[in-house]
Amino acid sequence: MVINEELLAARKKVSSKRPQFIRQESWRYDRLAENWRKPKGKDNKMRKQKAGVPAIVKIGYRGPKDARGLHPSGYTDNIVYNPADLAGLDPKKDAVRLARTVGTRKRKEIIEQATKAKFKILNAGKLAPKKEDK
Secondary structure: OOOOHHHHHHHHHHHHHOOOOOOOOOOOOOOOOOOOOOOOOOOOOOOOOOOOOOOOOOHHHOOOHHHOOEOOOOOEEEEEOOHHHHOOOOOOOEEEEEOOOOOHHHHHHHHHHHHHOOOEEOOOHHHOOOOOOO
16 A cells, blocks of 8 residues: 555656766776765866756755655555553554564563554564464
């Protein structure tokens, strides 16, 4: 079930027009990876935004405000550390992501309470409740 489909569609539309930001001269040297690094040279053409060089990261390429932070399922992503953190969340809008520092015992408690409240759990793993066949 996907919620907020219109927000996800708007985010995808903006994302499709966004250029692939690549590191300056990564196409020239094999030792440079393509992952983004800000150009910092004094006479750097990319930093100066000359025509014919790749685009640099700017605020104008940002996605729609309402769609930021949404999981691809459309739910808002919320990190949960203990069962009490579920109290302020809405199962219709919020999904639960268990924090990486939570141990197995407390993880089981959180998953049990989250399934009772009908939350979507993003990273339950092997502890996910089994679906009953009807």
